[in-house]
Amino acid sequence: MVMELVAELLKLMILAALAIAGVLVITIWKKNQTLKVTYIRFIIQAASLAAVYYLFTYPVRPLYIVAFILIMTLVLGRFFCGWICPFGLYMDVLTLIRKALKIRYRIIPDKLNKLLHNLRYAIVGFFLVLAAFLYIIDTPATTKELTLTALGLSGVFEQMYLLLGPVVPLIVPWEGPLEIGRIYFSFPYIREVMLYSGENFATVAALIFLALVFVGSFFIRRSWCRFCPTGISLAVVNKLKGFKWAPVLHLDKNETKCTKCGICKRVCPVQVTEIYEEKGGKIMTSMCMLCLRCVEMCPYEDCLRLNLGGKTVFKSRNWLEPAELD
Ligand code: SF4
Ligand code: SF4
Ligand code: SF4
Known part of the structure; x- marks a missing residue:
């Protein structure tokens, strides 16, 4: 009882x-x-x-x-x-x-x-x-x-x-x-x-x-x-012909907007370095778990994007600038 x-x-x-x-x-x-x-x-x-x-x-x-x-x-x-x-x-x-x-x-x-x-x-x-x-x-x-x-x-x-x-x-x-x-x-x-x-x-x-x-x-x-085996990503599959589309939800980087400030690398909970290092385009790393911490903390507008298929569903913004007044 x-x-x-x-x-x-x-x-x-x-x-x-x-x-x-x-x-x-x-x-x-x-x-x-x-x-x-x-x-x-x-x-x-x-x-x-x-x-x-x-x-x-x-x-x-x-x-x-x-x-x-x-x-x-x-x-x-x-x-x-x-x-x-x-x-x-x-x-x-x-x-x-x-x-x-x-x-x-x-x-x-x-x-x-x-x-x-x-x-x-x-x-x-x-x-x-x-x-x-x-x-x-x-x-x-x-x-x-x-x-x-x-x-x-x-x-x-x-x-x-x-x-x-x-x-x-x-x-x-x-x-x-x-x-x-x-x-x-x-x-x-x-x-x-x-x-x-x-x-x-x-x-x-x-x-x-x-x-x-x-x-x-x-x-x-x-x-x-x-090193969790469950979170295993099918990055290996992505490298195969016919699977280039996968995954449809992924991060994308616009290199021209990146100033190499390194914030994305610091805030990533699993220490993904590719976002910082890669030149741009679709980021292909099986370490990324899409928590979006890097996207919300990247201080440059449209530098990092979360894309679903061809559509952007979330992107970084200029948070170093004064917030919009409207
Ligand atoms: S979040 Fe993914 S990698 Fe982490 S414990 Fe869960 S299944 Fe494993
Ligand atoms: S936080 Fe944004 S601007 Fe800074 S290094 Fe990463 S991608 Fe580039
Ligand atoms: S989405 Fe999360 S896990 Fe992926 S690189 Fe950005 S901070 Fe790291």
Whole structure:
């Protein structure tokens, strides 16, 4: 009874925190319109967190969700990472707390950052190979089982669950690692960390992982996103003939307006350097998660643009100039 009360209170506190965050966001946005994209993004991320929770209350095959994210990435670039992913939201909230405490972030050397970025292809490759290996040694005995596996792509492909790690919200509708009064709490990857570390070390491993995520993301913006296998972009596909159109949502740079001030490089939460370095035109980098921080902070009108197909949906503006009086 007491635990159920505690659980309800916790749930209410989380909902209240989301509501307060929403009010704060709108207030700050009204006071300082130059920051509007960042705060609108927070609202969308919070709403997505609730939507993801309800998605998980339905028995949707994990692989379908992974496939959806990857297809979405092919079409919309890493929009999912910038605007929807719950793990991304947790990291952004930690960044907000760090900023409020006036603590400066740490920067990873560019070479190491790129290395981590490439590492995620190896992580995905590893789990695909593992899934194939398990399939070979555990081939379904009957044709019916084989057909079911082929149809559902489940069973041995459970290793792909790892790709769903970042999508796990704080409160989960299934049995989570932490239960308080029949309300379950979880965190991205916690289930996998506990599973792979075995019964004896599960809790310790989970706590170490949580501490690492907290410290890492507190000091280094979007630290996990640097090598997260889920956010894998189909940049490789883009290089293939016939896929030059992808993604249709992308950043575009007008080099004649760029003064090389370096603001875009400094404000980027995942330290993308291409926006600063490239000569202009469509920016093709699989590291960019389309958070639009660089576009809202670039101080020159029309220098950076977010294009959907051939249409500009958002662009940088002269915020160094006095704001328009009208
Ligand atoms: S890179 Fe991974 S953790 Fe980061 S936002 Fe994308 S899916 Fe989420
Ligand atoms: S912030 Fe804008 S003007 Fe400055 S370097 Fe980046 S693209 Fe160029
Ligand atoms: S390059 Fe710009 S849009 Fe892309 S992740 Fe960095 S700040 Fe966000």
